[in-house]
Amino acid sequence: MWVPSSAVLPLLIVVAAGVYYIYNEVLRFMSKSLVRNKVVVITDAVSGLGSACAQLFHKGGARLILCGTSWDKLESLFESLTSESDPKETFSPKLVLLDFSDMDSMEDVVAEVLECYGCVDVLICNSSVKLKAPVQNISLELDRNIMDINYFGPSSLAKGVLPSMISRRTGHIILVNSIQGRLAVPFRSSYAASKHAAQAFFDCLRSEVEEYGIIVSTISHTFINASEPPPVEESEPQQNALAAYISSQLTHGVSPSVLANEIVQAVNRKRREVVLAHPIPRVALYLRSLFPASLFAVLSAGVKDSVLAEM
Template sequence: MGMPSVMVLPLLIVFAAGAYYIYNEVMQFMSKSVVRNKVVVITDAVSGLGAECAQLFHKAGARLILCGTNWDKLESLYESLTTDADPSETFAPKLVILDFSDMDSMEDVVAEVMECYGYVDTLICNSSMKLKAPVQSVSLELDRNIMDINYFGPSTLAKGLLPTMISRRSGHIVLVSSIQGKLAVPFRSSYAASKHAAQAFFDCLRAEVEEYGIIVSTISHTFINASDPPPVVEPAPKTNALLEYINNQLTHGVRPPVLANEIMQTVNRKRKEVVLAHPIPRVALYLRSLFPPFLFAVLAAGVKDSVLAEQMQ
């Protein structure tokens, strides 16, 4: 006797859900096996995303080198990782002070990182400085500071670690970037410029080092949402509806655990480019390439509406 047709769809859904669960479990296991015993450098390890990555890679058995600007916070992270950890399964992390705003210290930082194990398997460039302001209000000093932290710092560190990767013909460099490295929106000129520069640098680097077996990955995401959902507020003056919707999507952030897991999967699968964004930002990326005048008009109209709304308040 045949199966009733009404049962086919629910069974297919259950089967697909089961297959997806098994696939994720297998990929999680493979990710852990790939990074075990590997030397992994994480910059800005004390940030929300950095700490999530540190937890994930530590549990997977990686030999971590954790970098940050604050020694007390690094020690606190060290304690959280090593407390109750199994020494037969994990390695105690090594700590290095790294401040991308102090470019004069980069040579010493590279030397200190190399002294830890003599080589690096994976570099995760996670540091970032954000800014939202009109172009005319941003000083040249602030422009340079953002470029140091978001561009010159990661590129200099990557270049410093590159010679040993080339000599070993192995390595993986991961740039945790932003979708604004591909799509610029108003009032984020310095931030978007630094992310565009970093994106271009690591795209070029990817092609140059492929012959040495070195993988270069970029992960472009919407902003990292590490805070609790904001409280309900009074509705703001009505603005351009389409731009408001796009901005809401652009600022609908990704949670640190989700992004950390994506970084682990990127290292495991050796992906070269990942875009972690909702549909609207993805559509905006296509509009930027295929119909730029339309996107420019929407963004410009949104700026005019936001100025008008401020004047009405």
């Protein structure tokens, strides 16, 4: 059948849209079937990202173990999940108090997590604390606290569930890290250092446990923003243009729902590494590897301009 040339492009667009829709529907169906009955542990489940992950995995029929520092918030999340779901299709989540700033409690927490179902299929290490300040203004105590929450906590929890995964020769450990685990920017020394440490630990772990059928994934994202960033006031002093643009892109985050979907897809497709960032941070990553001096010069110029603006 002859088709007018003017109708070819619209027809291709319709066909492509249809294929894309079917592809997404297949992925959505597979997402539910692949996580069904899986024991999934989510740390800091009461955060925006944690709750978004909990909703997706709960709807998919996973057996959730939700961890957090506040029992009241955990119970509130429990109620929101169970009130909106079909009990015939989903499992009631189990709740565990977990505070990475209290490292002495980690052994008991690991035992409690394993007692819930006897094993862990997927561990999502989501907890994180941020800090922005000059190096000279950060106390050693604060440094240690950030390292506990961002590095020692996730690594200790991963070590705790690892023996059961090794014995079953299956499992998936996911570190929700940050783009700053790969790229350090000024005034975030402690935060970036903890993220670099976590990135290195889980990169090493990935290679060590592959022979046991265990997958280790790292999610490197820009900051998580639940809402649009506030507009910049016109009276605010301007930094070096390029440095300011890089800084704005590094701090322009992703929404919890988008990141939660990426985590689900990482589980389903067994993806080892996910970078969720805008083009500028991605370019900065390449500059760090190929032309470090250029990147350092841009960042240093941005710091000098910000100091002059405050004088």
